[in-house]
Amino acid sequence: MEYGLSLGSNLGDRQAWLARAAERVASLSSVRVIACSAIYETEPVDVRPEYRDSAFLNAVLIVAASDAPESLAERLRVIESELGRVRQEDRNAPRPIDIDLIYADTLQIETAGLTLPHPRWAARRFVVQPLADVRPDLVLPGQSRTVSQILATLPVRPAAERWGEF
Secondary structure, three states: OEEEEEEEEOOOOHHHHHHHHHHHHHHOOOEEEEEEOOEEEEOOOOOOHHHOOOOEEEEEEEEEEOOOHHHHHHHHHHHHHHOOOOOOOOOOOOOOOEEEEEEEOOOOEEOOOOEEOOOOHHHOHHHHHHHHHHOOOOOOOOOOOOHHHHHHHOOOOOOEEEEEOO
């Protein structure tokens, strides 16, 4: 099954956190990395005023995995915890790493712990821009437009500027 993963970091050595997370994902049994986007520096979205200057680095990984979506999501949460992510009441507080499942093939899932495709992916340039690098022609469930068509409709702010490569 093909999965899209969004990686983000806005604490410390952001590039190193993304690299560590990507390495950890790639080392999971039953997971193979298919593609990796460029890294983008992005403006924080939906954060408290004191965090507005904490820019993120974001990227997208496309992986093939035999895991069920719920199982892979749990394995990703373990990686986040092992890399120092502490879940807080403020879910948009600064963090060394954030790994979100964007989609799982053509599945639509809505459970207490997981919604796929991610409910806000198409409104977030920090997800859509790197996803367009690796899957520009993808049409996710619930959409009639490709990722690149969605990207073309998003406002330029909050910005996502190409920052580098893994």
